[in-house]
Amino acid sequence: MTPTKLYCDFFGHNYEITKKVTKHVKEYTCKCCKKQLTTDSNGRLIELTPKYQDINSALERVYNNRIMRLKQKSLHSSIC
Numbered sequence: 001m002t003p004t005k006l007y008c009d010f011f012g013h014n015y016e017i018t019k020k021v022t023k024h025v026k027e028y029t030c031k032c033c034k035k036q037l038t039t040d041s042n043g044r045l046i047e048l049t050p051k052y053q054d055i056n057s058a059l060e061r062v063y064n065n066r067i068m069r070l071k072q073k074s075l076h077s078s079i080c
């Protein structure tokens with residue numbers, strides 16, 4: 001066991017947001033041991049597994065497309 005891991009076990013992980021997937025879903029990384037978490041569909045924090053990395057990148061694509069469409073729509077309506 002590394003000292004960093006011991007620190008996390010003792011004081012708890014020191015998570016920071018590393019990625020905003022959607023408004024509600026974010027990815028977190030522990031600054032000490034690099035453990036990664038994400039938000040699941042129920043808003044709970046869970047370990048960021050490869051499966052959830054896939055889900056998040058799909059979510060991100062859908063979310064960005066929607067934002068882009070909304071922007072185009074509002075631009076269009078402001079012109080008209």
Ligand SMILES: [Zn+2]
Nearest residue numbers: 008013030033
């Ligand atoms: Zn940690």
